[in-house]
Amino acid sequence: MxxxxxxxxxxxxxxxxxxxxxxxxxxxxxxxxxxxxxxxxxxxxxxxxxxxxxxxxxxxxxxxxxxxxxxxxxxxxxxxxxxxxxxxxxxxxxxxxxxxxxxxxxxxxxxxxxxxxxxxxxxxxxxxxxxxxxxxxxxxxxxxxxxxxxxxxxxxxxxxxxxxxxxxxxxxxxxxxxxxxxxLIQGANLNRCILEAPAVVLDEILENVRIAYKEGMIHSDLSEYNILMEEGKCVLIDWPQWIDAAHPNAEVTLNRDLDNILTYFKRKYQLRYDLEDAIQCVTG
Ligand SMILES: Nc1ncnc2c1ncn2[C@@H]1O[C@H](COP(=O)(O)OP(=O)(O)OP(=O)(O)O)[C@@H](O)[C@H]1O
Ligand SMILES: [Mg+2]
CATH class of the missing domain: 3.30.200.20 (Phosphorylase Kinase; domain 1)
Incomplete structure (x- = not known):
């Protein structure tokens, strides 16, 4: 600075x-x-x-x-x-x-x-x-x-x-x-963590994305870098680029957010979670 x-x-x-x-x-x-x-x-x-x-x-x-x-x-x-x-x-x-x-x-x-x-x-x-x-x-x-x-x-x-x-x-x-x-969130970015129960954390992230969506907001820059892990609990940060759930690009944007997260968990933890299922879980 x-x-x-x-x-x-x-x-x-x-x-x-x-x-x-x-x-x-x-x-x-x-x-x-x-x-x-x-x-x-x-x-x-x-x-x-x-x-x-x-x-x-x-x-x-x-x-x-x-x-x-x-x-x-x-x-x-x-x-x-x-x-x-x-x-x-x-x-x-x-x-x-x-x-x-x-x-x-x-x-x-x-x-x-x-x-x-x-x-x-x-x-x-x-x-x-x-x-x-x-x-x-x-x-x-x-x-x-x-x-x-x-x-x-x-x-x-x-x-x-x-x-x-x-x-x-x-x-x-x-x-x-x-x-x-x-x-102040006391914890490391998700990309720097080695999770003991990755499936639980992934479910927790999707649940937070679901509630945000229900409140009318899509993050738009969701990734392992914009999630902090505080005492085993995920915290979603970095929100300036959020878009309204009624925005014309909402679907594309939400899918990209979810895809980022699923791709990360697949690559790092060999965890398979179908994108369509995740979209259903968030919007359904
Ligand atoms: N509330 C917070 N508590 C602790 N650390 C934080 C907090 N907010 C941000 N940080 C740390 O600062 C880093 C940067 O913050 P943030 O992701 O919000 O902005 P950014 O990544 O610089 O924005 P951009 O994506 O536009 O480059 C985070 O990755 C995190 O390590
Ligand atoms: Mg960031």
């Missing part, structure tokens, strides 16, 4: 103000002009420049000199704003170790009332972060990575709220900007 907990702790209130102004102005500008930052913050130009230099060094803000001197928020800065809000509300008090990193997110352990997990959604991160792509995509004053990452987090949170506790998913705790705070 770009942002370090140390920098967030030592962030000056003026730096926080600048990040907030940038966040707001990103819907108007591709690159927020220095003059705009001075006007919006009410700080002296030298103060703004000094604070910006620090934010750039910490990977929270980016500078672009063409066609005018402008500044943009990047993921590190957005992370910082989200963490500052969650801290202010008392949702979390400290950031811990990294738990995982995928194509479109990074997950950290954090301290809330107890241990929690915080997932930072990162949609369109690397490509959108290049100055060239930013200029192209943000020419109209849009900020696609920021909007897409926030939507992704909101979508995942919505699924967890709808499904918990009927389906075995992490308990949703809070959602802010592009982040979701949820209960």
């Amino acid at each position: 770009a942002v370090s907990a140390e920098h967030i702790r030592t962030l000056h209130k003026y730096e926080k103000t600048i990040l907030s102004v940038l966040e707001r102005q990103m819907s108007r500008y591709s690159w927020v002009p220095l003059e705009q930052l001075i006007t919006s913050t009410g700080f002296a130009e030298s103060e703004v420049n000094y604070r910006l230099a620090r934010l750039i060094e910490w990977g929270m803000v980016r500078f672009n000199p063409v066609p005018y001197d402008g500044y943009a928020l990047v993921f590190g800065g957005y992370d910082t704003l989200a963490l500052a809000s969650l801290t202010r509300k008392g949702t979390i008090s400290a950031l811990g170790v990294q738990l995982g990193e995928g194509k479109e997110s990074v997950v950290y352990e954090a301290l809330g009332l107890g241990p929690v997990a915080i997932k930072f959604h990162r949609i369109g991160g690397r490509s959108f972060n290049s100055a060239r792509v930013n200029r192209e995509y943000m020419a109209e004053g849009h900020c696609p990575w920021l909007v897409a990452s926030k939507l992704s987090a909101e979508r995942e949170y919505k699924a967890l709220v709808a499904l918990h506790p009927k389906v075995s998913v992490p308990l949703p705790i809070a959602q802010n900007r592009h982040t979701v705070v949820m209960s």
Whole structure:
């Protein structure tokens, strides 16, 4: 992750103000002009420049000199704003170790009332972060990575709220900007486990998929990587791409989810379970 907990702790209130102004102005500008930052913050130009230099060094803000001197928020800065809000509300008090990193997110352990997990959604991160792509995509004053990452987090949170506790998913705790705070699952991903009773676990997974389907939701990215095993019990994670059970692609998507799981259990445990039977069990 770009942002370090140390920098967030030592962030000056003026730096926080600048990040907030940038966040707001990103819907108007591709690159927020220095003059705009001075006007919006009410700080002296030298103060703004000094604070910006620090934010750039910490990977929270980016500078672009063409066609005018402008500044943009990047993921590190957005992370910082989200963490500052969650801290202010008392949702979390400290950031811990990294738990995982995928194509479109990074997950950290954090301290809330107890241990929690915080997932930072990162949609369109690397490509959108290049100055060239930013200029192209943000020419109209849009900020696609920021909007897409926030939507992704909101979508995942919505699924967890709808499904918990009927389906075995992490308990949703809070959602802010592009982040979701949820209960920390103590256990390994299914792909890293050697199960003693694989048939029992497979039945349990299908039962959870069935209940989610009954609640109108299909995971859409179900695999051995998105199932955690906590004390012998499966927990289905990673929900931002869920689709409605009434969606035109529902059947194809559900079949693919089920096929992923059945193929995995067949390959690793020589367990045979007919796809048609699984579909029947989930939708019947
Ligand atoms: N609530 C949680 N408790 C413990 N560990 C978690 C939790 N949520 C996620 N993780 C860990 O972080 C990893 C990544 O999380 P997740 O699968 O939700 O996102 P992702 O795989 O990065 O997303 P994408 O599939 O878009 O790349 C998981 O494989 C898991 O190891
Ligand atoms: Mg995943």
